[in-house]
Amino acid sequence: MSLSTTARRLFNVSVSHCSLTLSRYTTTAKSSSKAISLTCPSKLYIPRREISYSNVAGPLRSENKVTVNFVNRDGEKITVKGSPGDTLLDVVIDQNLDFDGFGACEGTLACSTCHLIFEEEVYKKLGPVTDEEMDMLDLAYGLTDTSRLGCQICLSKSLDGMTARVPESVADIRQSGDGSA
């Protein structure tokens, strides 16, 4: 059994927590028993909603927030703040950032539309990549060596001030399947 399978099985135990964190986006088709929603891979064993609760329990202090810079497809820089534990996709949704088509599968590792490109030093700090994330990245437009999926990156204090670039969409030159999504 591969590490990722182990992780997935362990994670199934906390599926209910996981769907809690997703319910914000999701209104349909969410009863898969396998729910590969590795929303926060680096913290697989800690249901994310609980982290948020503990944050909310105390007074909201702005110094706990993490500053994130996005560079959009037009090269424009947008600076926003997110909470530790939030994924970069959460930040894009919460802040209503207008990146066309971003996060089509709503953070369930079923597409590659939340593809982001990082600087080398930031990339090294982002934590391990699962095979499943790599599989989806393989289908991403403009894939680079420092590409990740925004739904898989959790904010932490150490990432304060980071920059993530939204790749331009380009003509599809990759090999691909015969249509099934």
Place this chain on the structure above:
Amino acid sequence: MRNMKMHFAAIQRCLLVQQCMGTSSVNVFTSVRKLASATSTCLKVCIVGAGPAGFYTAQHLLKSRTDVQVDLYERLPVPFGLVRFGVAPDHPEVKNVINTFTQTAQHDRCSFYGNVNVGKDVSVQELQQAYHAVVLSYGAEGNRKMGVTGEDLAGVYSAKDFVGWYNGLPCNKQLQPDLSCETVVILGQGNVALDVARVLLSPLDILKTDITQSALQALEASKVRRVLVVGRRGPLQVACTIKFLREMLNLPDTRTEMLASDFEGISDTLKDLPRPRKRLTELMLKAVKEAKEETDARKRWGFRFLRSPVEVLAGPDGARAAAIRLAVNKLEGSGDAARAVTTGQVEDVECGMIISSIGYKSLPIDSSVPFDLKRAILPNNLGRVQDTSGLYCSGWVKRGPTGVIATTMNDSFDTARTLLQDMESGVLDLSVSKAGSGAISALLGSRGVRVVSFPEWEKINTEEVRRGEVNGKPREKLLDVKEMLSVAWS
């Protein structure tokens, strides 16, 4: 700065809208408010086909201009195309895109007209008269045939029909495939082929989402234990994506049965491959290496390479498929461009069911629309249908039936951008006013065609969810168009 820029753009568009409407600009800010609620649009675009391509094209148009009304016409009473009827039941997360599509359909300036068969109930020319632009995104409803003797025997199905059957496509309701055999041969090695293989071999609890109850029952009684996925070329040309292969390798109670000889010399080529192909090939090599003979798995699957169908062989009754004759191929050339050429050798594989998954195919919609029969697409330049004016295309009918949802998304955004460009550059004549859905509704009414609106689809949706609860599923699809209509109009 960014907000200001957006604000300015909004005011600019607003002024444009007012010009179109012929209203005087008394107060820009009152009109901003008016714009938010009223249907103050003067540019009318219609989209044929409410699948992913249609919805993504609509989404981009609506977002980019505040003066455009987008109407989606769909042949079935229900929207979402292959997201509803193509995506496998064990991939519910892919269907999350429906949430965004629903938002688009509920947009003030978007309308859904289901139960309208463009090309029959209303012609493309009639749509062109009523709209400034028409986008064809009606997908690929046909399928490529193998073109071999015996293709019409019982037990031979196209993947398109098989997928339509388990996903509740009304026209495939009667398929009821016979799953009493042990071995199934699937021809084609794309993602659809692996969807079918997975559905045939998966434990039922994984499938128990919105798969039809009748398919679930048939699969419960299934005797299928072995699925061979056959391709005419080699491992380096396999068409599936890595996610689908990994799912096959992780199927419970299922052993992967590859032929090590198929992979000789493959590992030497790895270093020169682009990353996606390299990872896909490495995963296959790993599967070959780890394949254990002494496993107690009850089911098996595997790829078979360098084989093309020659003939489907009937059993003793002469009516049912009992085996398939395959030509043994060799490759000429290398990489994606490699060609399969027959060696003259053949081999027979015994099997009770054959599913051809060699590709979907778009069909012509209307004699007035140019169609490239050889490539089975609408001939187009960046989404502009060749030799026409005001006619566009997106999705599979534009580029052929390949790619995942993100591919269709980008492709549809591209077509929307082309259309917007033509609006701005004056290629499209926007000075004439168009009647839009008003004219089409009148035509349809006179022809006895009643449309299904989005709120009416939502009644179908509610009923399906309700029926699903009874079976412990998120949804039980209605399988019959008549029944859909009676629920919609109830």
